[in-house]
Amino acid sequence: MRVAATLYLTDETITPVRLARELEQRGFAALYLPEHSHIPVSRETPYPGGELPPECARMLNPFVALAQAAAVTSRLGLGTNITLVGQHDPIDLAKQIATLGHLSGGRLTLGIGYGWNREEAADHGVEWRTRHALVRDRMAVMRALWAERPTAYEGEFASVRASEAHPKPVRAPRTLIGGAAGPKLFARIAEYADGWLPIGGAGLRDALPALRAAWADAGREPGDLYVALSAVEPTEGKLAHYEELGIDEVIVQLPARGAAEVLRTLDGFSDTCKRYLSLAPAARDQPATGTDL
Numbered sequence: 001m002r003v004a005a006t007l008y009l010t011d012e013t014i015t016p017v018r019l020a021r022e023l024e025q026r027g028f029a030a031l032y033l034p035e036h037s038h039i040p041v042s043r044e045t046p047y048p049g050g051e052l053p054p055e056c057a058r059m060l061n062p063f064v065a066l067a068q069a070a071a072v073t074s075r076l077g078l079g080t081n082i083t084l085v086g087q088h089d090p091i092d093l094a095k096q097i098a099t100l101g102h103l104s105g106g107r108l109t110l111g112i113g114y115g116w117n118r119e120e121a122a123d124h125g126v127e128w129r130t131r132h133a134l135v136r137d138r139m140a141v142m143r144a145l146w147a148e149r150p151t152a153y154e155g156e157f158a159s160v161r162a163s164e165a166h167p168k169p170v171r172a173p174r175t176l177i178g179g180a181a182g183p184k185l186f187a188r189i190a191e192y193a194d195g196w197l198p199i200g201g202a203g204l205r206d207a208l209p210a211l212r213a214a215w216a217d218a219g220r221e222p223g224d225l226y227v228a229l230s231a232v233e234p235t236e237g238k239l240a241h242y243e244e245l246g247i248d249e250v251i252v253q254l255p256a257r258g259a260a261e262v263l264r265t266l267d268g269f270s271d272t273c274k275r276y277l278s279l280a281p282a283a284r285d286q287p288a289t290g291t292d293l
Helices: 017-025 062-071 090-103 117-123 128-147 185-194 203-216 237-247 259-272
Strands: 002-006 030-033 077-085 108-113 173-180 195-197 226-232 249-253
Touching: 002 226, 017 030, 017 259, 030 062, 030 108, 030 237, 030 249, 062 077, 062 090, 077 173, 090 108, 090 128, 090 185, 108 226, 117 128, 128 185, 128 203, 173 185, 185 195, 185 203, 203 226, 203 237
Parallel strands: 002 030, 002 249, 030 077, 077 108, 108 173, 173 195, 195 226, 226 249
Antiparallel strands: none
């Protein structure tokens, strides 16, 4: 089981350069970053987690931040957690993803989702009731552009002509769909994704067999299903439980704070997660390189 990290990275937190170096030095598998383009102040949509964190309106663009992270690391995985595909032009997004995948040597995992903020989505021209089909079509457009040979796609909500589009990603990024457990979500995962990216671990013992059944019913290979569990506050007991359930990756939640507080938290998580980190403890004790750029 891999252990990665996430946080609401903003203009007021630790920088992506410093964080990426520190994560790789400690043996963490990846850095995942979330996305919000903006938060309308006239918002009527309730935030699913209770009170809306102020960091949601200050998030850095994940692809720009991950590009910085890629440039100062060699092994650290890069991920989105999540990309709001419905809020992007799919041709432009395909180019961003392919470029980052190419420059990073294929280290990108694409976490995608449908969003929760109706007002934010509406400003991007997203019709809320059809957003699931919109995302499916836009993902198909991107896969057509990543194909080795010019490939066309014609969908209800998005299409593209057979085109020359370069660079190609080193490999098509693993695509994980975020969202709450349920038959509709699991059917979408089995149809056009590589796995699930839920938040927290509640209900996993019941949800995972249902996901695996939907996956099998779609004719997918059991070993190809990937489950990454996000926003985890790690304890040794939790990690052992998730490993026993067959979780492939746990993404621990770091605070949206400056370097000193983030690194204190990261040191604590490193001790808790040391059995799952990819570097030997001695390597994690080496001094950090660079400055907090």
